[in-house]
Amino acid sequence: IVDYTLYLVNHYKKSGDIELMLRDLSLSIVLCSLTTAGAFLCLVFLNSGVLHDLGWFAAISVSGAAFFSLIILPHFLGKPSRERTKTRNLNWIDRLGNFPFERTRILILIPVVFLAISLFFTGKVEFETDMNALSFTTPELKKTETDLDRIGNYKLKNIFLVTHAGSAEKALRIRENLRGKLHESQSKGLVKGISDGGVLLQSDSIQWLKIARWNSFWTTERKTQLRQRIHSVSNQYGFRPEAFNVFFELIEKPYQPLSATDKKLTTNPLITDWITLLPGKALVPVILKSTEKDKQQVYNFLGKEPGVVVFDKQQLAARFVESVKSDFDLLVKLSMGFVTLLLVVSLGRIELGLLTALPMFISWFITLGFMGMTGISFNIFNIIISSFIFGLGVDYSILMLRTLQQSYVTGKQELATTKVSILLSALTTLFGVGALFFARHPALHSIALISMVGMFVVVMVTFIMVPLIFNKLIFNRSFKGTFPVTLRIFIKTLVTWGNIVLIALVMMIMGGIIKFLLPVSQALKEKYFHHLFCCLTRWYIAVTFPRHHVLINDGGEDFTRPAIIISNHQSLIETPAFLRLHPKILILTSNWVYKSPVFGPIARLAGFFNVDLGVENLVEPLRAKIREGYSLLIFPEGHRSADQQIKRFHRGAFYLAEKLQIDLLPVVVFG
Numbered sequence: 001i002v003d004y005t006l007y008l009v010n011h012y013k014k015s016g017d018i019e020l021m022l023r024d025l026s027l028s029i030v031l032c033s034l035t036t037a038g039a040f041l042c043l044v045f046l047n048s049g050v051l052h053d054l055g056w057f058a059a060i061s062v063s064g065a066a067f068f069s070l071i072i073l074p075h076f077l078g079k080p081s082r083e084r085t086k087t088r089n090l091n092w093i094d095r096l097g098n099f100p101f102e103r104t105r106i107l108i109l110i111p112v113v114f115l116a117i118s119l120f121f122t123g124k125v126e127f128e129t130d131m132n133a134l135s136f137t138t139p140e141l142k143k144t145e146t147d148l149d150r151i152g153n154y155k156l157k158n159i160f161l162v163t164h165a166g167s168a169e170k171a172l173r174i175r176e177n178l179r180g181k182l183h184e185s186q187s188k189g190l191v192k193g194i195s196d197g198g199v200l201l202q203s204d205s206i207q208w209l210k211i212a213r214w215n216s217f218w219t220t221e222r223k224t225q226l227r228q229r230i231h232s233v234s235n236q237y238g239f240r241p242e243a244f245n246v247f248f249e250l251i252e253k254p255y256q257p258l259s260a261t262d263k264k265l266t267t268n269p270l271i272t273d274w275i276t277l278l279p280g281k282a283l284v285p286v287i288l289k290s291t292e293k294d295k296q297q298v299y300n301f302l303g304k305e306p307g308v309v310v311f312d313k314q315q316l317a318a319r320f321v322e323s324v325k326s327d328f329d330l331l332v333k334l335s336m337g338f339v340t341l342l343l344v345v346s347l348g349r350i351e352l353g354l355l356t357a358l359p360m361f362i363s364w365f366i367t368l369g370f371m372g373m374t375g376i377s378f379n380i381f382n383i384i385i386s387s388f389i390f391g392l393g394v395d396y397s398i399l400m401l402r403t404l405q406q407s408y409v410t411g412k413q414e415l416a417t418t419k420v421s422i423l424l425s426a427l428t429t430l431f432g433v434g435a436l437f438f439a440r441h442p443a444l445h446s447i448a449l450i451s452m453v454g455m456f457v458v459v460m461v462t463f464i465m466v467p468l469i470f471n472k473l474i475f476n477r478s479f480k481g482t483f484p485v486t487l488r489i490f491i492k493t494l495v496t497w498g499n500i501v502l503i504a505l506v507m508m509i510m511g512g513i514i515k516f517l518l519p520v521s522q523a524l525k526e527k528y529f530h531h532l533f534c535c536l537t538r539w540y541i542a543v544t545f546p547r548h549h550v551l552i553n554d555g556g557e558d559f560t561r562p563a564i565i566i567s568n569h570q571s572l573i574e575t576p577a578f579l580r581l582h583p584k585i586l587i588l589t590s591n592w593v594y595k596s597p598v599f600g601p602i603a604r605l606a607g608f609f610n611v612d613l614g615v616e617n618l619v620e621p622l623r624a625k626i627r628e629g630y631s632l633l634i635f636p637e638g639h640r641s642a643d644q645q646i647k648r649f650h651r652g653a654f655y656l657a658e659k660l661q662i663d664l665l666p667v668v669v670f671g
Helices: 003-015 018-045 049-076 083-087 092-097 105-118 139-152 168-177 179-187 204-217 220-236 241-252 295-302 313-347 350-374 382-410 415-438 442-479 487-516 522-544 574-579 591-595 600-606 616-627 652-660
Strands: 157-165 193-195 276-278 281-290 308-311 563-567 585-589 631-634 663-667
Touching: 003 018, 003 049, 003 382, 003 415, 018 049, 018 313, 018 382, 092 415, 105 350, 105 442, 157 168, 157 295, 168 179, 168 204, 168 281, 179 193, 179 281, 179 295, 220 241, 281 295, 295 308, 313 350, 313 382, 350 382, 350 442, 350 487, 382 415, 382 442, 415 442, 487 522, 487 600, 522 574, 522 600, 563 574, 563 652, 574 585, 585 600, 591 600, 616 631, 616 652, 631 652, 652 663
Parallel strands: 563 631, 563 663, 585 631
Antiparallel strands: 157 281, 157 308, 193 281, 276 281
16 A cells, blocks of 8 residues: 555655656556456455455555545645755665666576476465464463373364254254264264263153153052152151152153243253254254364264264365365456456557566466475465565556656656666565564465565566567667557467468478479479469468458569569568469579578479579579579568668679560569
């Protein structure tokens, strides 16, 4: 939350102008707050109600921080003062901000190496489901636990066995039917102790059974004998005859099973802990005492009975953590997807949105690789802080990209100021989470370590990869007079090169078959190969440029008369664009084409000529081809033009036209 204030104050410290500060940073802070608040609001879509509250609280906090920074803070910064900014000395953090990280080759290799290493370890990261592994006890407390266990089996685990049915009577009967197995497990030593409602909670069938035993015991003869003996003995000790009438009434009373009302299942404090009544369901618990090593055997022995559920606190905690893990996986997908979409919409370009989200994805991937390599597992403690750290990465990337955009548009160099703001934010965060290393709880150590590694990776990627890619694809190309590389151009380039490589592979395979396996003359082999080459280049142009290509041939040139075709050279596309016009076109190529592993075999199979061997040495071989009806394609510029401007022509094409006494056929390529 303090980061937005840091960004503004540092910019104001450099510029001394509040209006300029707000003009440069307002949009960046609004975007930062929107992405962060939106990522936190993704918690609302999870199953945990606690995370819902956290999402709303964090989103409101971030929005409030942005509001305070943009609306309230400027009133406390004072009046503009440019003089102090001119005389301010650079400190170590300013010098670090001025360092060109993106132009240092060794630093560029660091994230690349980290990414390569992370490929092998990212899949090994696990989620800690054992809550006991996250607990921490002091040596004193461990000693106390040992003493308690020696005295009263303190370390025995509570296992909860719950019988359930549609009514209390049925649930109690299920529990009573288990009585034999419970005693059997106790006799085997699997269960050390049993606690339940006991005689306070019994089903009607058990009550009828005990009433029948009571009645069978108190026969008329036995009651008469007892009455006579009590009267005779009571006289000896001075008791009145009616002193034992209440007792005689009890043994004469006809007993009935207690009804649910008589049992007071919902009000009697001795009973309510041992039965739970819900609409259409009754639950009757039994608490079993067992050791950790026998716990699984208890599950296997009792857990398969119908109407019985067996569990313990550790199992419940593991299920809770598993639910959190599922929520965390969903949170990562939702937050990253939402942030990327918001950046694309806000910045107006898919390329800029993806470039801004790049530190988030790279830092997440590298951090996962570090965790997999070091054996650190995700747990319910470090998942929240790790998500927060990578949210900071998005903020840093937004600041960096907005500064690069302003430099591209206005020419102002504010990159050092932005780097200083990011460094201040990162250092405050590192000092905050670094204090967790001094805590005694191991889970807090994992939070600190993951946070520090994540912050290092986030800052590294933001300082190196974002400006490097921006300069390579956008900024530097403006000095060369070329267009920035957009996603459409990038995809088109992949398709263009992919199709060329595909044609090259087909031509190498088919050319080898034609040259070595086809039982015809050499002249026919060349004819078949060139016709195949012509057909494939026609297919290439039709597929790669299905709509955006136009052939203007007002003179009706059909290439039946040999000529030297000269053309400007802008890209790799000219070669297939010309070869599709007629099967009998040969190209004068350079040495690098012959040495190329992709194009070299094709050039040799097609009989193209290497101009680097000397034009004078090619006159007679070319004359022979001219007699066979072939035309020659030459790019007199010698190499491709990077800015679409036609360069100076070399003399080779004109020399050959003079020596071979054939026409020059000029063709212009535009696009």
